Amino acid sequence: MSTRVEEKKTALVTGANSGLGKAVAKALAAEGMRVGLVARDRVRGEAALADIRAATGNGDLHLFIADLADQSAIRGLAQAVRQKFEHLHLLVNNAGTAFPERRLSPEGIERALAVNHLGPFLLTNLLLDLLVASAPARIVNVGTRMNTAMDFADLNWDKRPYSMMQAYGQSKLGNLHFTFELARRLQGSGVTVNCVFPGVFNSNLGGTDGAQNLFWKLVARLLGWAIPSAEQAARRVLHVATAPELANASGQYFGDRKTLPAPAQALDPEANRRLWHISEALTALDRPERQAVGA
Template sequence: MSTSPEGQRTALVTGANSGLGKAISTALAAEGIRVGLVVRDRARGEKALQDIRAATGNEDLHLFVADLADQSAIRALAQAVHQRLGRLELLVNNAGTAFPERRLSPDGIECALAVNHLGPFLLTTLLLDLLKASAPARIVNVGTRITTAMEFEDLNWERRPYSMMKGYGQSKLGNLHFTFELARRLEGSGVTVNCVFPGVFKSNLGGTDGAQGVLLKLFARLLGWAIPSPEKAARRVLYLANAPELANVSGRYFGDRKTIPAPAQTLDPQANRRLWQISEALTAEPAVAGS
């Protein structure tokens, strides 16, 4: 198990090899924070690690490779974080993706839902003991500003025609349901959880033809050079991660340093609990035969 100097914070950032995740990781490393980078591709992760070390001089960086669509990989990731880091004061659930057509994860779950909602749900719940033991600690969920509602009766898109934007929007709405319900469950624990919309920024989310690629093409026609960089978008996330005035603030949805309205469905405590229960069922480990 790696040890950190007394008083040094430890952070874990998912989707850390490029874009917003890399910008967040670089800024945290520049502050002297010990950072764990979660990536899907080892080669790209190693390159990001080298870039961040060169940019910040911080050698206390740790690479974790895991496909967040695969629940067995998430469980192995959580175990590795426990063993290698030993403490955790900040978890940034940043990784997100979109798919042009319906595809299933290794666990038989629609991939946008698997990565964007169930991935952070499972990883966070598996790391809660570490976060509580390291309190005060913060969880920051990176959301999106899409006003929609979850179809609880068809989360896996088995009855409806699949839509990339609707699939992405529904899965990311899960981040808000999760944030609000988790905040309720964490009251008094010393661990806070908030969700942030980082704004529209230059990203490779879903590839050139993915959800954000399509949006960026539209914004590029309207704004051109005005599309923010990941570094600028990272400032919103870093505010939630670091601001002293947010030490005891939990269960909020933020834009640029202030709270913003959340879609109506996510403000319903019963809906939040319902998605939590569904998520628990979808991430339960299969029973071992004969047990």
Template sequence: MSQTALITGANSGLGYALAQALAQAGWRLGLVARDPKRGQAALEQIRAATGNDALELFIADLVSQQQVHSLAEAVLGRFDELHLLINNAGTAFRKRHLSPERIECALTVNHLAPFLLILLVLDRLKASAPAQVIQVGTRIDTALDLEDWNWERRPYRMLAAYGQSKLGMLHCTFELARRLEGTGVRVNCVFPGVFRSNLGKTDGGQGFFWQAVDRLIGWALPRPEQAARGVLRLVFDPSLQGLNGAYLWNGRPIPAPLQARDPEMNRRVWELSLALAGLSEISYLQVASVAT
């Protein structure tokens, strides 16, 4: 029986390359996209290229927690098993924007949406074990300001907000890995390297900036397909099958930002993330139970 994977941001760039590689390997796939037309076009292109008919499209705008809940419900309704969740979708904004829940949008899309999605499908991953979650991170050495995570007091800076949102993901990767010991579900964070990406080209109105960057150095950057191979080493490389709670680049451990190495900070970020996602430790356990 083929294994089942769910990939966010699967209609272009790295997500598309990941989906195509897994489809070629015979996996059953759920592709998560924000735009129905682009998502359907990506699904049809992957199907034509690989001959894999076991592809399903899920539409969700990850800036909305309500849509993340609906996405999880749809996934659990269609997939009896889930062996792999790749949280790939990411974005950056030139200006501060707020989600429907009044949370800064880079934080919402890059951290809280994958955090919430994991918790909502976690029991299905456990029931399908061995299973794993792969978080697509970045390599920006920064620290979280937990007193102003929502950028209410500080001047908003796009790259700083992006870096902090991805650091939030890394904190919770480490905390979740500890909590999942012995369950058969692994969670790791992978830096895919610098490659030609759609990051920021359509979100937040900063298209001219990213187009200029692309014109200057884009030709020299690796293609998403090359970055995808590094991410998927966690799936296909036997030497990496036992890893849990690792931060990797092309199959090799890399140093996490100093703040993320502190288990107490991991716990604090976890608890703050639960609150921002509208959950508590008690309600999270109830969600995990209901999700099955």
């Protein structure tokens, strides 16, 4: 009697060249998964891939280069992933950033919003049919825990004085709006989507220009959070990404193996739909001619 060989699972992790993303990718590789690592910088991405390969012995690792602030780069990334992978069982939207002053993406969008919310929104939508075809599959959005609300009248910070903390918090709140609305849309598809707060941890958020130290000093002072290692934080993400008991969980917000209360605005279905439609317009997904990968 023949035994069915279980298909190797394929995962894609954004922001995988360092910190939390690298720790998550390494753990998935250690479990024998085929792992795609998305990095903005090729040198750092290749170094991370080599480190993970040496640590795990997994040779089925693949590097994709894309700046998630650039929508044309995201479209190219989605196309490259689809050319490389015939299936996709797990998408971890981890990449995030913060800036001490207002910066704009190539599309003229405030850069934290572009990377932290619109990046995963666009990438996920461009890979959604691949995930559905690979079901059961999971989408994990890495969020944060800041009690804030999005200013729909000024998402681009054209009218208000720019605040790094508020811009970061509002852009990451977008992950919750996105998670809850996408979960509603994916009901019955075999694909789940959840958001996880990994805790505050040592990372290179904001790059090497000093934003990281300033940001986490502010967080530690204002919120009193301890700062564990990226490997410790990765455990929360991996639980949501792989735990068998969460196979059917969708549209939830997790902390350390338990659900968390979401900010009030994210619990409003109308607000979730509103941000979805705004995001479609900002990424040109509301235009049929731009929905195709690479268009």
